[in-house]
Structures are given as C-alpha cells and as structure tokens.
C-alpha cells in the first residue's frame with residue numbers, strides 16, 4: 001500500500017475537449033478546451049451572453065453539445081448512455097442555480113433530503129439526519145421546517161447549496177449564485193462557498209464577484225463570444241490580463 | 256309551491272334516491288353520485304397521462320394524443336355520447352350498458368379537458384424546477400411525480416375543481432341514452448305528475464347545486480390547508496382568503 005491516494009486518482013477531474021454548441025445556426029460555444037483538476041476552484045467570468053451559463057450547463061448535460069467531449073474522471077458525460085446511467089452521473093455533479101430553484105412545495109429539510117431518498121434510495125430517517133447536519137453547516141439549522149417562500153434570497157441559496165451537497169457530489173457547479181441576491185446577502189452565500197473550497201471541493205463558479213475570485217479561485221477562465229480567451233491564476237489575470245477583451249472587461253467592471 | 260315540493264319529496268324520495276332499485280337497475284341520486292365519482296376518479300389519472308404524453312419528446316406518443324385532445328375538445332359532448340351509444344355496439348357487436356357508455360365517454364371527454372389544465376400547470380412552472388430535479392439525478396418520471404406534478408396540480412386546483420363540477424353537471428346528459436340517474440328519475444316523476452314540472456325540476460336543480468357546491472367547498476378547505484401549511488401560518492390569513500376566492504369564482 002505504498003501508493004498514495006493522489007497517485008491512484010487521476011489528477012484531472014473534468015476535461016472539456018473541443019466542445020462546440022450552437023443554437024440553430026448561432027454558435028454559443030466554440031472549440032472549448034479546458035481542464036479542471038481535483039480540488040481546483042475555477043471562476044468563469046466574461047460579459048453577459050458570452051456563453052458562461054451554456055458552458056457550465058453542458059458539464060452536467062442540462063444542455064447537449066454538438067461536438068467534442070466532456071469527461072468527468074475519464075467518463076464521457078455526453079456519450080450515448082442509458083438514462084439511468086446519466087441520472088447517476090448527474091447526481092455526482094452538484095449544480096447551484098442563479099434563481100435557487102428550490103422546491104417550493106417541500107419544507108427546507110425535505111428539499112435537502114428528497115434526492116438522497118428518491119435517487120439514491122437512502123433511508124428516510126438517515127437522509128433527514130444528514131439534511132439537518134448540512135443545514136447546520138450552511139447556518140440554517142433553525143429553518144429546517146420552514147418553506148422556501150418564507151426565506152430570504154440568501155437563505156434560499158444556502159439551502160440550495162445544502163441540497164446539492166446532500167448527493168455528496170465530488171464536483172460543484174455554480175451559475176451566478178449571488179446575482180439574484182440583494183447586496184447584503186451576497187456575503188453569506190460566498191462564505192459558504194469559500195468554506196467548501198477550503199475543504200477541497202472541486203468547484204466551477206460563474207460569478208461576477210471579483211473579490212471572491214481573487215481570494216478563492218485557483219484559476220480564472222475568461223470567456224467571450226463562446227471562446228475561452230484567457231485562463232490564468234487570479235493575481236495574474238487581475239494585474240496583467242493579456243487579452244485586450246479581458247482588459248476591457250476588467251476595466252468595465254471597475255467602473 | 257313549497258307545499259307541492261315537500262309533497263313530491265315525500266311521495267317520490269325513494270325513486271329520486273335510488274331509482275327502481277331493487278326491482279330495477281340502481282338509479283336516481285345514488286347512480287348520479289356513482290357515475291360522477293367514477294368519471295372523476297378515472298378522468299383525473301387519464302388526464303395526467305394525456306398531459307405527460309402531450310409533453311413527451313416522442314412524436315409517436317405526442318401527435319396521436321394531441322389529435323385526440325383537439326378532436327375531443329372540438330366536439331359537443333352530446334354528439335360524443337350519441338356516437339358511442341349508436342356506433343360502438345355496431346362496430347363491436349357487443350351490447351354495452353348505457354351506464355358504461357356514458358362513463359367511458361365522460362372519462363375521455365373530461366380527461367381531454369383536464370389534460371389541458373394539467374399541461375398548462377406543468378408548463379407554467381417553467382424549466383427551472385425540472386432543471387433542478389434533473390441536476391440532482393432524478394429521472395424524468397421521478398421528477399414529474401415528486402417535484403413537478405405536486406406543484407402543477409396544486410396551482411391548478413381551482414381549474415381542476417371546476418372541471419370536476421362540470422363532469423357532475425355533464426352526467427345529466429346520460430338522460431338521452433337512458434342512463435337511470437337523478438335527471439332520469441326526476442323526469443319519470445314529472446311524467447307521472449304531469450302538472451308540476453316546475454316543482455319537480457326545482458328539486459332537481461337544488462340537488463345538483465348542493466352536490467357541486469359541496470365539492471367546491473371541500474376543495475376550498477383542502478387548498479386553504481395546503482396554503483396555510485406552506486405559508487407556515489397557524490390561522491387563516493390574508494393569502495388564504497385570496498386563494499379561496501379564486502376557487503369560488505371558478506364556479
């Protein structure tokens with residue numbers, strides 16, 4: 001048993017190879033090549049309409065692609081497969097939406113526990129206990145019996161993170177998780193994301209929170225018009241962006 | 256007038272309640288209630304299946320069901336009833352009891368109407384709920400069952416109830432193919448009395464009104480309870496009253 005865990009597991013977790021996608025004639029993603037290593041935090045930024053949401057949604061196949069491949073630990077997510085396999089694959093990729101998309105007819109704790117029970121077949125009482133622990137972790141233990149409609153946006157988004165974590169995914173995707181929030185609630189959601197990152201979660205976050213990107217990201221992907229124009233560590237990206245469009249984007253952001 | 260009504264009820268209550276039974280088939284109010292309950296109980300699941308088929312990604316499923324729903328909705332119920340009554344025995348050679356003919360026709364007709372309500376409820380939810388369920392690994396049927404339908408059906412309670420109420424009202428059309436229901440019994444009474452049609456059909460109207468009103472009332476209570484639970488309220492508060500009002504306006 002001399003080989004360590006790091007050696008037995010492949011370093012790359014997610015690899016996108018030559019991914020192309022178009023809506024009709026309109027190309028949204030053009031030849032995307034990128035890699036996310038285990039435990040890495042990637043922040044995707046770029047102007048609105050550049051394809052960030054589309055890109056991140058292709059990673060758990062909420063959107064189909066036209067060509068190329070996306071692999072998670074070597075398994076091609078966009079290969080032809082049985083729906084049951086696809087569902088199992090999806091449950092290993094947590095997704096947090098801009099609009100939370102909590103299930104309004106279920107209480108907070110049911111929101112978190114329903115998927116382990118219905119998808120994984122976890123016993124209801126076990127899933128419930130686990131859900132309470134996760135809610136405690138995002139600071140919402142006292143809201144377990146509340147319904148989503150009774151919570152603030154920040155609280156809802158933290159429940160949404162707990163709901164995704166309940167499936168124990170090795171990877172979490174975030175699509176502008178704080179963009180729908182009032183400014184005073186952004187911090188509480190970012191704090192949860194930061195703690196996740198510090199625990200070694202592999203994360204891909206679309207966000208305009210440049211403070212978060214600077215503090216937490218290992219790498220920034222700058223995307224414009226469906227292409228990744230620049231990938232760089234945050235210090236480098238913010239100080240000396242190479243691509244003119246990245247420079248312009250950062251300049252606009254500072255105004 | 257009230258006097259006549261009371262006298263009619265005293266003389267004919269058993270006929271109005273159960274028809275000729277046990278000397279003939281079960282009829283009267285009992286049969287109306289059975290026909291209504293069966294129609295609703297069958298039309299409801301049928302409507303969900305039709306709605307899911309219409310939203311299916313498989314054309315082979317979507318197109319025929321869409322055609323069925325359009326045709327059924329575009330034809331008067333009375334015509335459908337006469338069609339099934341005269342043509343089904345011709346085609347199949349089987350002697351179908353008029354009760355079964357009526358029940359089947361009502362289930363298809365109201366199922367088609369209700370499927371549009373259910374479908375609208377599903378579509379109105381938007382894609383976010385389905386996306387969230389799929390991202391968590393739910394199958395499309397699992398997502399429908401645990402995430403989408405509970406919300407879509409709840410949001411559509413007012414329209415669903417008004418479809419149920421019109422199903423009850425539509426059972427009266429069974430009269431034309433001799434389904435021995437309450438309307439049939441009332442017209443028998445009227446034929447015997449000859450001189451008091453207003454009084455007889457007044458009783459009929461009151462009974463139908465009471466049935467439909469009770470159903471709406473029960474639905475109000477159910478909806479109020481769900482709303483209250485979701486709002487985390489202990490007593491009846493403002494939003495509850497608003498939704499109850501929507502239900503009663505549908506009548």
Ligand SMILES: Nc1ncnc2c1ncn2[C@@H]1O[C@H](COP(=O)(O)OP(=O)(O)O)[C@@H](O)[C@H]1O
Nearest residue numbers: 023026028046047048049050051052053054055
């Ligand atoms: N379902 C769709 N059908 C057609 N075009 C779409 C659809 N979704 C997104 N688009 C287009 O694709 C482009 C990229 O969208 P999106 O990925 O949402 O960008 P971002 O998240 O960076 O703002 C936009 O021009 C948008 O209008």
Ligand SMILES: [Mg+2]
Nearest residue numbers: 052053054176
């Ligand atoms: Mg977006």
